[in-house]
Amino acid sequence: MPLASEPVRDIESMYHKEDGRVLIEIKLMSVIQLFNSFDPAPFYEKEIDTQAEHYIVDTVRDFPAKTKFKIHIYLPPALVASEEAKKIIPAIHTHFHYRMLVADRKFRSKFRFGRISLLIGLVFLAVALVARQIVATMNNHFLAQLLSDSLLIIGWAAMWEPITVLLYELWPIIRSRKIYEKISTMEIEVLPLPG
Known part of the structure; x- marks a missing residue:
């Protein structure tokens, strides 16, 4: 300083x-x-x-x-x-x-992984949300609420990785690629x- x-x-x-x-x-x-x-x-x-x-x-x-x-x-x-x-x-x-x-190859690989994991995450989230609706009709209110909330959390947790990859991990690779191109x-x- x-x-x-x-x-x-x-x-x-x-x-x-x-x-x-x-x-x-x-x-x-x-x-x-x-x-x-x-x-x-x-x-x-x-x-x-x-x-x-x-x-x-x-x-x-x-x-x-x-x-x-x-x-x-x-x-x-x-x-x-x-x-x-x-x-x-x-x-x-x-x-x-x-x-x-x-960097180009790394970007393509990471983007492909992000798209595949997004598709898997969306399918899993849809299944979890449907299962949540089914569980909500159970007679045991406390157990139904616990399972319902758990399915919702697990469904959204499945989206964590694709969101991280597609929103945050690609930009540093793009920036590095531009820097390497400039220096080259x-x-x-x-x-x-x-x-």
């Missing part, structure tokens, strides 16, 4: 800008730092390091959706023109395009570390 004498800074003031775009700046001492060393894929297809990915994604997530970005990767001057450095830009784009495809087409520049 800022002290009373410190000015309150907005998040945008903490980043450099270039041509109206917020810069996501990553300083590396070697190209391999950007990649997951446990990934057995060829160099240019490797996964981006988890910390680098989180930094890029979290930066984009911190800003409004319409904000424009550019990524600057800083390397020691001797590495900027290397073959490995030339593979950084396509590797980042490929990585986030893959993440976008995974973002302009990236590899530059020498400032002296």
